[in-house]
Amino acid sequence: MTSNLFTPYKFNDTLTLANKILMAPLTRCMADDDLVPTQAMADYYARRADAGLIISEATIIRPDGQGYPHTPGLFTPAQINGWRVVTDAVHQKGGKIFAQLWHTGRVAHPHFFAGGDVLSASAQAVEGTVPRMRELIYQTPKAASLEDIKQLVADYAQAAENAIDGGFDGVEIHGANGYLIDQFLHHDSNRREDEYGQSAENMSRFALEVVDAIVARIGGDRTALRVSPGAYFNMAGDPRDRDVFDYLLPELAKRDLAFLHGGIFDDSMEFDYLGGTISSYLRSVYPKTLVGVGSYTAETGSAAIAANKFDLLAIGRPFIANPDYVEKVRKGAELVPYADTMLSELI
Ligand code: FNR
Numbered sequence: 001m002t003s004n005l006f007t008p009y010k011f012n013d014t015l016t017l018a019n020k021i022l023m024a025p026l027t028r029c030m031a032d033d034d035l036v037p038t039q040a041m042a043d044y045y046a047r048r049a050d051a052g053l054i055i056s057e058a059t060i061i062r063p064d065g066q067g068y069p070h071t072p073g074l075f076t077p078a079q080i081n082g083w084r085v086v087t088d089a090v091h092q093k094g095g096k097i098f099a100q101l102w103h104t105g106r107v108a109h110p111h112f113f114a115g116g117d118v119l120s121a122s123a124q125a126v127e128g129t130v131p132r133m134r135e136l137i138y139q140t141p142k143a144a145s146l147e148d149i150k151q152l153v154a155d156y157a158q159a160a161e162n163a164i165d166g167g168f169d170g171v172e173i174h175g176a177n178g179y180l181i182d183q184f185l186h187h188d189s190n191r192r193e194d195e196y197g198q199s200a201e202n203m204s205r206f207a208l209e210v211v212d213a214i215v216a217r218i219g220g221d222r223t224a225l226r227v228s229p230g231a232y233f234n235m236a237g238d239p240r241d242r243d244v245f246d247y248l249l250p251e252l253a254k255r256d257l258a259f260l261h262g263g264i265f266d267d268s269m270e271f272d273y274l275g276g277t278i279s280s281y282l283r284s285v286y287p288k289t290l291v292g293v294g295s296y297t298a299e300t301g302s303a304a305i306a307a308n309k310f311d312l313l314a315i316g317r318p319f320i321a322n323p324d325y326v327e328k329v330r331k332g333a334e335l336v337p338y339a340d341t342m343l344s345e346l347i
Contacts, residue, residue: 002299004305004306005020005301009052011258011289012258015169015221015222017052021314021329022052022313023054023314023325024314024319025100025174025316026057026320029069030070031071031082033070035060035066036073036079037083037085039085044323045089045095048095048319048325049090049095050094050324055098056098057071058102059073060102061101061103061155062155063112063113065102067112068130074099075155083099083166083167084165088167098168098169098171099172100171100226101159102174103179103181105179105182105189106118106120106126106180106183111133117142118139120142120143120189121192122141122189123142124188125138126189143192153210154213156173156213156214157216157217160217160218161218170221172226173214175225177234178231178233181206184196184203184206185203185245186236186238187241187244188237200246201247212255220256220258222258224257224261225257226263227248228263228264229241229271229274229278229281229282230264230271230273230278256288259289259290260286260288260289260290261314262278262292263293266294267294267295268294279294279309280309282310291310291312292304292310296315297318298315318338320342320347
């Protein structure tokens with residue numbers, strides 16, 4: 001029933017996956033105090049090396065990108081070396097792994113980086129507090145200056161180069177889930193009046209500059225992007241956001257990326273202003289390799305691929321509960337159900 005998941009998929013001349021199951025990026029907050037990946041993280045990823053491609057947990061590109069405790073980084077030599085232990089372990093077991101590059105923007109908190117500005121597209125705060133740290137109330141961010149934007153783009157490109165130095169097979173730029181890049185792409189968080197705001201082209205500019213800088217540094221064949229055209233997390237939706245993504249996605253299609261990945265927890269959720277689900281909208285405007293995700297089982301994901309709704313399937317929570325997810329699906333064995341309590345340990 002799921003046999004179409006077990007055939008290889010060629011992204012490009014650089015990269016062919018052994019199967020069509022991706023491990024979705026999953027933040028685990030288990031790096032050490034210097035945001036260096038640990039041996040336990042290397043073991044955790046290595047146990048999942050039979051995924052066609054692992055996408056790492058979101059990894060911050062610089063200190064002010066941090067919004068949660070103990071999320072790993074890719075900006076110090078120790079962090080790069082720590083990731084090399086992870087990528088070596090995955091490669092030794094025949095796997096492939098991309099780094100997900102992250103800056104949380106207005107979802108950052110100075111608690112994690114010893115003070116300083118929280119940067120976003122505009123001075124529009126997100127409501128609430130850091131999860132499980134109620135004393136840390138989200139602050140009103142500073143609208144990034146043109147100088148700040150230039151530096152952010154440069155720092156994304158440097159982090160991509162660091163990822164390659166750390167042994168990753170490529171990077172997925174985290175443009176989804178209401179974090180920094182997404183904050184430029186939605187009207188809720190982008191109220192700018194300069195060349196980064198108001199029109200679809202302007203609101204897409206930061207995302208495209210980050211993509212282009214990374215492609216220039218490591219090549220489009222090793223670069224992917226995750227986007228959330230439907231706002232659902234850390235963000236309020238606005239029907240005008242549709243125009244932004246209608247502009248952005250064909251622009252991305254010109255750039256020959258490895259893949260585009262939807263960012264959503266449940267892909268049965270419909271967005272009025274997108275005329276349907278995240279995957280159906282992305283398929284309608286983006287003609288290249290698309291990864292679907294969001295509450296799929298191997299069976300429903302396999303059926304969606306057979307129906308040409310997307311090309312590859314990313315699996316999140318079931319991979320937390322089942323390190324041997326791929327093997328179990330291949331054999332038709334029963335899966336352990338996911339529970340939030342599993343987040344306290346790296347099994
Ligand atoms: C996530 N998700 C997520 N997404 C992302 O782009 N970067 C990340 O670091 C994380 N971290 C994360 C942690 C945890 C504990 C969960 C449950 C989810 C979202 C994830 O990649 C995926 O889109 C969703 O989990 C939906 O897929 P499943 O779990 O229904 O297969």
